[in-house]
Amino acid sequence: MASFTAGYKLSCMPVSRLLVASAPLAFFEQIHSLHLSHPFFLASTRNPRCGSLIASAAAGPKRLLGSLTISSISLASTGNPQCGSLIVSAAAGPKRLLGSLTSTQGLKFAVVVARFNEIVTSLLLEGALETFRRYSVKEEDITVVSVPGSFEIPVVAQKLGKTGAYDAIICIGAVIRGDTTHYDAVANSAASGVLSAGLSSGVPCIFGVLTCDDMDQALNRAGGKSGNKGAEAAITAVHFQDNQPALHSGPVCNNMVPLIA
Numbered sequence: 001m002a003s004f005t006a007g008y009k010l011s012c013m014p015v016s017r018l019l020v021a022s023a024p025l026a027f028f029e030q031i032h033s034l035h036l037s038h039p040f041f042l043a044s045t046r047n048p049r050c051g052s053l054i055a056s057a058a059a060g061p062k063r064l065l066g067s068l069t070i071s072s073i074s075l076a077s078t079g080n081p082q083c084g085s086l087i088v089s090a091a092a093g094p095k096r097l098l099g100s101l102t103s104t105q106g107l108k109f110a111v112v113v114a115r116f117n118e119i120v121t122s123l124l125l126e127g128a129l130e131t132f133r134r135y136s137v138k139e140e141d142i143t144v145v146s147v148p149g150s151f152e153i154p155v156v157a158q159k160l161g162k163t164g165a166y167d168a169i170i171c172i173g174a175v176i177r178g179d180t181t182h183y184d185a186v187a188n189s190a191a192s193g194v195l196s197a198g199l200s201s202g203v204p205c206i207f208g209v210l211t212c213d214d215m216d217q218a219l220n221r222a223g224g225k226s227g228n229k230g231a232e233a234a235i236t237a238v239h240f241q242d243n244q245p246a247l248h249s250g251p252v253c254n255n256m257v258p259l260i261a
């Protein structure tokens with residue numbers, strides 16, 4: 001997955017079945033391995049302030065234009081610059097929303113992290129913070145609150161959510177099975193508690209709590225061979241914002257014109 005410097009908002013305007021994608025030129029310079037197999041043409045934006053992606057792969061050889069490797073591209077337009085998004089679909093496979101390059105400017109996140117099994121949760125936390133950095137989230141827009149254990153995460157997540165100050169709350173912990181059934185109590189309470197915190201506050205509470213049989217499993221998911229669940233939670237939090245315009249009562253992207261079914 002490309003690591004976009006996603007501090008930009010893509011404002012798209014429909015051009016028949018294709019869109020004019022525009023963003024600061026620096027953004028497009030980040031794209032370096034887009035591999036397109038179908039001829040298609042993206043016109044340049046008419047917005048003088050933004051660079052544009054002008055790509056044509058008409059009859060000639062395939063061109064590397066960016067970092068998305070897909071069989072073909074169909075872009076959907078919101079028509080509303082407030083919520084541009086790049087919706088790509090792999091023509092051969094099921095059409096789906098693969099992700100939206102959206103601005104993280106102004107978004108505020110909280111991270112609730114359990115200290116229990118800190119050898120693991122500190123790695124999860126770093127994964128989340130590094131991901132936020134990659135998505136250009138400012139440090140001053142991130143609040144980290146630590147709690148004793150995963151059992152205490154939900155109450156803090158709910159309190160933070162009810163402040164209305166955050167766009168999403170990431171909940172990080174590591175529940176590792178011991179000799180008794182205490183594991184089940186903690187793991188189940190953390191999961192249902194985080195769910196409840198999100199539902200009661202109306203703020204997305206992202207579940208980044210590992211529930212593992214042993215320490216190896218946990219470490220493998222905190223930056224080992226199975227990735228970093230803290231980083232994944234941050235990505236979820238950022239991309240969750242793409243749906244927000246449609247969920248808010250404020251100005252909505254009601255003229256989103258998805259070209260995908």
Ligand SMILES: Nc1c(NC[C@H](O)[C@H](O)[C@H](O)CO)[nH]c(=O)[nH]c1=O
Pocket residue numbers: 114116117148149150151152173174175176177186
């Ligand atoms: N065993 C684990 C715990 N246990 C502590 C609880 O989370 C809680 O702090 C305690 O029961 C007091 O309320 N916490 C974890 O996060 N991970 C564990 O493996």
Ligand SMILES: CC(=O)[C@@H](O)COP(=O)(O)O
Pocket residue numbers: 175176177178179180181182183184186
């Ligand atoms: C998840 C737990 O609470 C667990 O680590 C506690 O260990 P034990 O079941 O051996 O008391």
